[in-house]
Amino acid sequence: MNHIGNPGHIERTPPHNEEAEQALLGAILINNKAYEKVSEFLRPEHFYDPAHQRIFAAISEEVEAGRKADPVTLRDRFASDADLAGDGGGAAYLVRLVANVVTVVNARDYGEIIRDTFLRRQLIEVGFDLVNTGYQPDPDMRAGKLIEEAESQLFALGDHGSALRPVMSSADGVAAAMEANERAWKNKGQVLGVTTGLVDLDRKLGGLLPGLYVLGARPSMGKSGLGLNTIMLAAAKAGHSVLAFSTEMATEKVSRRHLAAETGISSDRQTQGDFSEGEWLALMDAQQALGTLPLHIDDTPGVTVPHIRRVARRHKRRHGLGLIIVDHLHRMRASKRAEDQGETAKITEITSALCSIWKEFGVPVLLLCQLNRDLERREDKRPNMADLRQSGSIEQDGDVIMFLYRDEYYLAREEPAKRADETEEKYNERYERWCKRSEEARNVAEIIIEKNRDGPIGTVKVFFDGPRTLFSNLDRGE
Structure with a gap:
C-alpha cells in the first residue's frame, strides 16, 4: 500500500476509490462504448492501483485501434501480471471485474471520481514539496519566488483538472456568430x-x-x-x-x-x-x-x-x-x-x-x-x-x-552634413529634401x-x- 507522510509524521493513505476504479473497468469490458464517456478526460495514470493503470491502458489501446477489449482479448496480457497474482491471476481478475458490474450507465461518474482523487493526490504532493522546500530553503529561492513556483504548479494542476470545453455543433457556432453580427449591425459605426x-x-x-x-x-x-x-x-x-x-x-x-x-x-x-x-x-x-x-x-x-x-x-x-x-x-x-x-x-x-x-x-x-x-x-x-x-x-x-x-525620430538624427566632394548646390538640394521630409513627418x-x-x-x-x-x-x- 502506498502512503504519504505529513508534517506530523502520521502516515495516511492517499485519496483513492478502488470500487470506482473496478466498476469503471468492468463497465468498459462489458460494453466498450462506455470508454467514450471517459476517454476525453481520463488517463491511465489517474488510476491509483498500478494494475488498474495497466488494464485501462490496454483497454485504451484496443478500443482506439478499433478492436474489442474484453476479458478474452486481454487475457494473455495479464495472465502473468505479478500485481494480480494474489487475486487468482490476471485472467481471473478481469472476469471478476465484469462479474461484479451492476450497471454501465454511471461510467462517466466513476471516471470523474477517479480523476478527482488523482488530482487530490497531486495536490498533496505539491503541498509536501512546498513544505519541504520551506524547511530547507535554497539561498537563491526567496519566499516570493517560492510562492510563484507553487502557484505555477497549482495553476498547471488546475488546467489538468479542468473539464474539456464542450464540442460546439455547427448550429450553435453559427448562432453565436449571428448574435455577434446582430450586435455589430445594431451598433454600426460604433466601437x-x-x-x-x-x-x-x-x-x-x-x-x-x-x-x-x-x-x-x-x-x-x-x-x-x-x-x-x-x-x-x-x-x-x-x-x-x-x-x-x-x-x-x-x-x-x-x-x-x-x-x-x-x-x-x-x-x-x-x-x-x-x-x-x-x-x-x-x-x-x-x-x-x-x-x-x-x-x-x-x-x-x-x-x-x-x-x-x-x-x-x-x-x-x-x-x-x-x-x-x-x-x-x-x-x-x-x-x-x-x-x-x-x-x-x-x-x-x-x-x-x-x-x-x-x-x-x-x-x-x-x-x-x-x-x-x-x-x-x-x-x-x-x-x-x-x-x-x-x-x-x-x-x-x-x-x-x-x-x-515615427520617421521624425530617425530624420532628426540624420541631418545632412556637407560632403567633401559635394558642391554647394547639390548639398542645398539634399538639405531641402531632408527639410521637406522632416516637415511632413513632424x-x-x-x-x-x-x-x-x-x-x-x-x-x-x-x-x-x-x-x-x-x-x-x-x-x-x-
Whole structure:
C-alpha cells in the first residue's frame, strides 16, 4: 500500500476509490462504448492501483485501434501480471471485474471520481514539496519566488483538472456568430470593443475586443506613451476598468505622464518644479479628475504571468475588469524551467499563458514588446514581423500584431552634413529634401497593423505630442 507522510509524521493513505476504479473497468469490458464517456478526460495514470493503470491502458489501446477489449482479448496480457497474482491471476481478475458490474450507465461518474482523487493526490504532493522546500530553503529561492513556483504548479494542476470545453455543433457556432453580427449591425459605426481613443485605429480594429494584442516598437518610439497613456486613459474615460502592469516605469512616473497628457505640462517640467501658479492649479484639477478614473497600476519589476493572474482576479472582484496592459514582454519573468531553457522558451511560455488569461477573463490584453535592433541597419526602418524578438510564439499567439513607427525620430538624427566632394548646390538640394521630409513627418506616427485575425491590416497615421507623450487623431485638414 502506498502512503504519504505529513508534517506530523502520521502516515495516511492517499485519496483513492478502488470500487470506482473496478466498476469503471468492468463497465468498459462489458460494453466498450462506455470508454467514450471517459476517454476525453481520463488517463491511465489517474488510476491509483498500478494494475488498474495497466488494464485501462490496454483497454485504451484496443478500443482506439478499433478492436474489442474484453476479458478474452486481454487475457494473455495479464495472465502473468505479478500485481494480480494474489487475486487468482490476471485472467481471473478481469472476469471478476465484469462479474461484479451492476450497471454501465454511471461510467462517466466513476471516471470523474477517479480523476478527482488523482488530482487530490497531486495536490498533496505539491503541498509536501512546498513544505519541504520551506524547511530547507535554497539561498537563491526567496519566499516570493517560492510562492510563484507553487502557484505555477497549482495553476498547471488546475488546467489538468479542468473539464474539456464542450464540442460546439455547427448550429450553435453559427448562432453565436449571428448574435455577434446582430450586435455589430445594431451598433454600426460604433466601437464594439474597448476604445483606443484613436478613431482610425478603432475603425480598423473595432476597438480592442477580447484577445491578445501585441504592440512592438524600438526604444523612444513611444510605445509606453501609446499603451500606458493614450489607450489607458481613453479606455478608463470610456468607463472600462483598466489594470496595467508597468515593469519599466514606477507608478509615479506613469501618473506624471497622465498629468502631462491632461495639462500639457511635460513630465520633465513637473520633475523640476518648472510651472507657474496657474499651471499648479491646473495640475490640481487634473489630479482630481484622474483620481475618479477606473485605472490601476502594478509596477512590480520582473512580473510573472501567475502574478498577473492573481492580481487580475482580485481586481475583477473589487473593481471589475475591462482591459489588461502589460509593459513590457521582455521585462517579464517565466518559470525557472523556461528561463533555464533560454529566451525562446521563456517568450513561448509567457505569450501562451497570456492567451489563457484573456480567455479566462474575457477581456483584451495589450502586450508591449521590444523589437530587434537589427532593423536600425536598414534604410527603411519601418518594422515588420521579422523584427519581433523570438517571434515564433508571438506571431502565433497574437490576435493582432501592431508596430509603432515615427520617421521624425530617425530624420532628426540624420541631418545632412556637407560632403567633401559635394558642391554647394547639390548639398542645398539634399538639405531641402531632408527639410521637406522632416516637415511632413513632424508630429506624425504610424501604427502598422501587420496581423489582424478578424479584420483588415494596414497603416494608421496619428498625431504624436512629444511633451505630453500622447497620441491623438491626425487632423486631416493639415
